[in-house]
Amino acid sequence: MASAKEIIVDDDYGADFISIQEAVNNSVTGDIIIVRSGTYTENVLVDVTGITIRSESNNGSVQVKPLNESTGTLLITADNITVSGLNITGASKDSYKNAIFTYGDMNNVTGNTVENGSIFLGSCTLENLTGILYGEMNNVTGNIIENGSIFLGPEISDNLIAENKISNGEEGVHISCCGINNTVSGNTISNCSTGIYEYDQGANIHNNRITDCDYGISLSFASGGIDNNVILNCNTGIFLREACYVDIINNTIASCAECGIFDQENNNGKRIYNNYFNSSLNIRFGAGEGENTWNSSLASGTNIAGGPYTGGNFWAKPDGTGFSQICVDLDWDGIGDLPYNIYEDEFDYLPLVSRSGPQNSVTPSANFTASVTNGIAPLVVEFTDLSKSAVAWNWDFDSDGIPDSTKQNPVYVYRNQGNYTVNLTASNGLTASSKTADISVEKRVAPTWPFVYMTGGLNTLRTVSVIDIRTGIVITKVKTGKHPSGIAVTPDGKTAYVTNSWDNNVSVIDTATNTVIDSVKVGSYPCGVAVSPDGTEAYVTNCGSNNVSVIDTGANTVTATVPVGNWPEGIAVTPDGKKAYVANSGNITAPEDTVSVINTINDTVTDTIPAGRHPCGVAVTPDGKKVYVANTYGGTVSVVDAATDTVTATVDTGNSPFKVAVNPAGTLAYVANEGGTVSVIDTSNDTVIATVDVAGGRLEGLAITPDGKKVYVAHYGSSDNSTLSVIDALNNTNTVTSSVDVEVYPGKIAIIPEP
Incomplete structure (x- = not known):
């Protein structure tokens, strides 16, 4: 420090240096470089x-x-x-x-x-x-x-x-x-x-x-x-x-x-x-x-709104209709007398309120609108609250006098024919008013059954959504395990099996009540799932443990575990139920690029078929003669002869194909590409006859209706928007006829057949 000094820098003459760099080059620890204007x-x-x-x-x-x-x-x-x-x-x-x-x-x-x-x-x-x-x-x-x-x-x-x-x-x-x-x-x-x-x-x-x-x-x-x-x-x-x-x-x-x-x-x-x-x-x-x-x-202490107790949050709106601006506070402690329902079953139990405003001076005025007031069962109705000065809502949808929802803007599904009176009671916790409206539901017609199951994509946790395809409305959500991935519905439509990748188990859903009725422990990081044609077995690919779990759907227990290739994803069972084809996608450190063939009679691998790079999706034609395998990194679809278990053709689709489904007639194979298109393959000559541009970005789910007339595609874009699109497959039209926005990130989808 004895040598520390002040060094003057000026861009003109008359200083120690004319540049800062020169001063730095000639300085030592402790020096102060003073730079003039x-x-x-x-x-x-x-x-x-x-x-x-x-x-x-x-x-x-x-x-x-x-x-x-x-x-x-x-x-x-x-x-x-x-x-x-x-x-x-x-x-x-x-x-x-x-x-x-x-x-x-x-x-x-x-x-x-x-x-x-x-x-x-x-x-x-x-x-x-x-x-x-x-x-x-x-x-x-x-x-x-x-x-x-x-x-x-x-x-x-x-x-x-x-x-x-x-x-x-x-x-x-x-x-x-x-x-x-x-x-x-x-x-x-x-x-x-x-x-x-x-x-x-x-x-x-x-x-x-x-x-x-x-x-x-x-x-x-x-x-x-x-x-x-x-x-x-x-x-x-x-x-x-x-x-x-x-x-x-x-x-x-x-x-x-x-x-x-x-x-x-x-x-x-x-x-x-x-x-x-x-x-x-x-x-x-x-x-x-x-x-x-x-x-x-x-606890005692000044909260952010100036009240004498700390607790929850102050919920205001610029127009003065926020919960904390109108909620009851009869004991004048700055904490609302009602909990604030933030989202589904999440509440702020100690919401802050203003101690300076004239709360509760106005009686609530109940009012609402319905998206539709008549239609064919199942009728999905979205209710929009228009009440004034209300912080609590009580809905009776089916005229039985029993509350059905406390949400502000609920959705209700009328599944049966009849005339219903909807009653909304809106309250501020002290006073209330009511409003009614009539809903008319006509007899259900089977072809109108419009629901699909969709697992949550993009790290979404514990959610499978039931969606009305006509409106895109999520009519209910089923809480499963962590990171639901694959989904398959039994042929009778009564049960759905959902793989929970982060919990290493499979949720069993009763589709009539949309509730989880059982959980089956399987291997590490389960991905894909397929149900046998007779509905007696479900096959689950375990990506993390490189095997397939076989579930007895009657007892919901694992009866066999079959070792396959590295990181198995997609799986499909032949119509006769005798074989299951497993796409082994591999990873960067251990590429696999094969398809394992499982003999479902004795649950052993009988063959391993070379495929393209990173095979993911797999589907079998209804006659059981061909197997289509989507190779994501290769940009191709491998066509396998199921009689000889050999690749007989390779179809170039591009755009990273990863999901494939064959229509009930067996004439067309639809391939979902991550680039936002669907390739349509003519199974008679294995050539691409159409490429359907599905606007909205990356495709996640693909399913074909049991009659083969429609193809559902789930996808999301760059602005957090999610869409469910319908491709008209009748007479090989293969055009997008409708798209609806959905409220959740899309994952894999499965159609719920008419019960």
Whole structure:
């Protein structure tokens, strides 16, 4: 420290050096480099430990611009560096337009102005390949960033991002995966695509003010805490992608155009309480198991609405009709006297209410509309509540005087002919009013039976949806095990078998009541399932244990386990029930690309057939003579002669085929391609005769009606929209005749035959 000194830099003469780089090259630990007003066009490498670089005036009059725009303006590879008071322009030709790179530890980047660039904290591999530099324990504080962001790279920890003002960037703050103890606090972020984005980490995000962004805070595979933030005028306040075990506490989320919180996967483990919500739609859910906590224990202490007790959340709407704005609070403790039903069976049991508003001064006025008031059974009716000043709803759909639903906007299926009177009682907890309407249901006609089962896709947990194909309405959801994947229905339509990949079991569903009546333990990571033509056995491919479980459907027990190839997925049983064909898809480390042939009489593998790359889907023609195998990575379909178990043809479909089904006549094979098309193969000559473009993106499910007239296709697009499309297969028309939006991510589908 005896040699530490002040070094003056001026872009004119009369100083120690005329460039910042020269000053750095001639400095030692402890030196302070003072930069006078001026414009410095250079790319600066700071590789001397423990020095300070600051402007003389601290008023932004020091302009640092890149000489080489293909690299960062300021690169810090040493430790204990302080950079303050500079006005730094990013390198506009760089992919991130970074102004400051920091690969060292315990550095302070504070009080700078960054234009058209970002501050990047990260890691780099040394040129001599002797190790990696990680930027940890750095402080980025009090900076102004315009048209840029603060970017935390992977595997860095203990960094502080605080009191910065960030605007007009792609992401205000980006937090990459795998670090720990990073804190984002007290920042003001505006007009960014995403205010704060966090991936696979548990950062502490608190006391930030985020306005006018598409997404205020977005978490992917992330946990941690979000507290005391203010999020205003965003499209979505908080976007929870695959986020679990997140605490969202003491935040204000208001005036969001789409919703306050979008819980895309609706995974469990989140605690969300003492927040102030005030948007037209405060919470939006994707398909999933839910089971989150929406209130803490009742305790003394000022809550976010100013009441004397902490508990749940304040649920407001801009038009003044939110639950917390009109709910009963007879004891005047700031806690609503009714629980708030957030989603299905999830409640905020201690909702906050306003102690200043004139609640309960207006008697509720019950009102609603029905999507249809007459039609043929089964008749799906979607009810929309239009009541005023109500926070609780009680519906009687079938005129029996017994409550059928407490949802605000329920869906009900009238399965039998008759005339019904629907009664809605709307209440604020103190007073109530009622409204009735008549529903007329005509006699059911068998060909109108319109329901399909759909497993949840995209990491959706514990959900199989029953969908009305005419409207796309989910009429009910069946809770199964974790990550339901494959589904098959017995020939009589009475029972469905669903493989739960994360629970290593199969749920048995009674289709008459849509309830799980049994669970069968199978191998590791069950994927596909097929039922024998006589309905006595179900065959389950276990991807993780490379075998097939044979289930006796009468006793719902496993009677045999058959070893097959690596990572078996699709499976199909021949019409005579004597063979089962298993597509062994393999993986990157152990490719397989084969089809195993199981003799179902003695449950042994009798042959192994070479197929294309990564076979997934498999189907057998109704006459049992041919087997079609979809090879996803190969872009082909292998045609197998079932008599000799040899490949006799290879059909080029392209677009990553992965699911295949043959119509009841055996004349056409329909192949679902991940690229968003369905290939139609003429089974007489094994050529593609049509390619049906199914708008909406990646295809997930494919099923053909028992009469062969329609093909159902489930798919989802790039904007979280899910669609069920109908292909007209009558007379080889093969065109999409209708599509309906559905409320859940699509997975595999199965038709529920007419009971």
